[in-house]
Amino acid sequence: MLEVRALSLTELRQRSSEKWREYPADVLPLFVAETDFPLAPEIETALRRAVDLGDTGYIASRTPLASSYAAFARRRFGWEADPARMRSTADVSMGIVEILRRVTQPGERVVVTPPVYPPFYELVAEAGAEVERVPLCDTGTSWELDLDGIRAAFHEGATAILLCNPHNPTGTVHHRDSLRALAELADEFGAAVVSDEIHAPLAQPGTGFTPFLDCGEAAERVGYAVVSASKAFNLAGLKCALMVTASDTTHAVLRGLPIEVEWRTGQFGLLAAVAAFSEASDDWLDGLLRTLDENRLLLEDLLSSRLPEARYRMPDAGYLAWIDLTGLGWGENPARRILKDARVALHYGPAFGVEGAGHVRLNFGTSPEIITEAIERIASLRDR
Numbered sequence: 001m002l003e004v005r006a007l008s009l010t011e012l013r014q015r016s017s018e019k020w021r022e023y024p025a026d027v028l029p030l031f032v033a034e035t036d037f038p039l040a041p042e043i044e045t046a047l048r049r050a051v052d053l054g055d056t057g058y059i060a061s062r063t064p065l066a067s068s069y070a071a072f073a074r075r076r077f078g079w080e081a082d083p084a085r086m087r088s089t090a091d092v093s094m095g096i097v098e099i100l101r102r103v104t105q106p107g108e109r110v111v112v113t114p115p116v117y118p119p120f121y122e123l124v125a126e127a128g129a130e131v132e133r134v135p136l137c138d139t140g141t142s143w144e145l146d147l148d149g150i151r152a153a154f155h156e157g158a159t160a161i162l163l164c165n166p167h168n169p170t171g172t173v174h175h176r177d178s179l180r181a182l183a184e185l186a187d188e189f190g191a192a193v194v195s196d197e198i199h200a201p202l203a204q205p206g207t208g209f210t211p212f213l214d215c216g217e218a219a220e221r222v223g224y225a226v227v228s229a230s231k232a233f234n235l236a237g238l239k240c241a242l243m244v245t246a247s248d249t250t251h252a253v254l255r256g257l258p259i260e261v262e263w264r265t266g267q268f269g270l271l272a273a274v275a276a277f278s279e280a281s282d283d284w285l286d287g288l289l290r291t292l293d294e295n296r297l298l299l300e301d302l303l304s305s306r307l308p309e310a311r312y313r314m315p316d317a318g319y320l321a322w323i324d325l326t327g328l329g330w331g332e333n334p335a336r337r338i339l340k341d342a343r344v345a346l347h348y349g350p351a352f353g354v355e356g357a358g359h360v361r362l363n364f365g366t367s368p369e370i371i372t373e374a375i376e377r378i379a380s381l382r383d384r
């Protein structure tokens with residue numbers, strides 16, 4: 001297994017992406033979902049070759065992207081996806097909006113499950129629909145879909161659900177049983193399930209990942225997955241995602257999308273995604289997962305020793321930690337004080353929904369040194 005280690009702070013500060021440009025140099029940025037690791041070697045080779053050739057035109061009409069993803073899904077999730085039932089686009093957000101536009105009528109309601117990735121609220125509105133909030137149930141040890149609440153929402157006329165699996169910000173991987181139950185509910189009410197699976201390659205091996213479309217015939221009838229290599233392999237700026245279906249009817253919806261939706265796929269994004277999904281990158285991804293596993297444990301140790309008031313449940317997937325800081329008494333939005341006085345940038349909890357009051361989201365896709373320094377800085381505020 002390859003060792004995947006983050007770049008040094010000096011190298012990272014030379015990056016020009018959002019994470020490293022939004023705040024002044026004295027701020028440790030642990031907010032936006034970018035990671036601090038070098039590119040996987042296969043991706044680096046593919047992009048260098050394209051640069052050497054000036055291979056920077058439009059994407060071709062026939063590409064290996066869909067079959068690469070299908071092979072990835074078979075190896076990593078044990079799922080047989082049909083490449084003929086997929087289409088690419090620029091990013092997951094665009095895929096979600098384009099699908100929602102077609103499976104809902106203007107003004108219809110789409111269920112979201114807060115606390116949830118803040119742009120979901122805007123993506124539903126961009127598609128012309130309205131948000132219906134059905135919060136996740138906090139069982140005390142995990143977060144679960146509120147299937148009774150979702151049933152009630154469908155019963156009262158919601159026509160789709162925008163699922164986040166693995167869930168951002170909690171890192172929850174939903175179990176096959178609840179996904180199956182969701183599929184059956186949606187099927188009963190004729191609602192669509194749009195499943196954002198952008199964090200799926202980052203499910204830890206102990207948990208595994210069940211694609212929504214692999215949850216039986218009802219899921220195949222109602223489901224649309226939107227997937228990408230962009231979170232695991234840090235390719236968000238290159239613009240490539242896939243919309244995936246598993247039935248003729250749902251695929252007809254994808255086929256009905258204007259060709260422009262597909263043309264917006266970035267050529268570099270496509271080349272990088274094919275390299276990321278190839279078997280040659282599995283070793284790198286396994287190395288990344290091991291590093292992230294170490295980081296989530298490190299964060300747990302640091303929080304319990306330095307910030308014992310913090311409540312944190314280790315995520316099953318990804319590099320985002322959802323931390324409840326209510327016990328510190330730093331108000332509705334503790335990330336504000338942490339940015340101002342500790343010079344650590346975290347995502348604001350309330351942006352994820354009212355359930356996020358008193359919470360922060362911390363990105364641990366970085367080095368142990370940066371994580372440690374960030375928690376030390378935050379802990380030092382307790383004594384002020």
Ligand SMILES: Cc1ncc(COP(=O)(O)O)c(C=O)c1O
Nearest residue numbers: 033091092093117168196198236
């Ligand atoms: C759950 C989720 N969906 C979508 C996105 C955005 O993806 P994209 O840049 O492909 O639109 C993110 C980014 O962090 C995310 O966490």
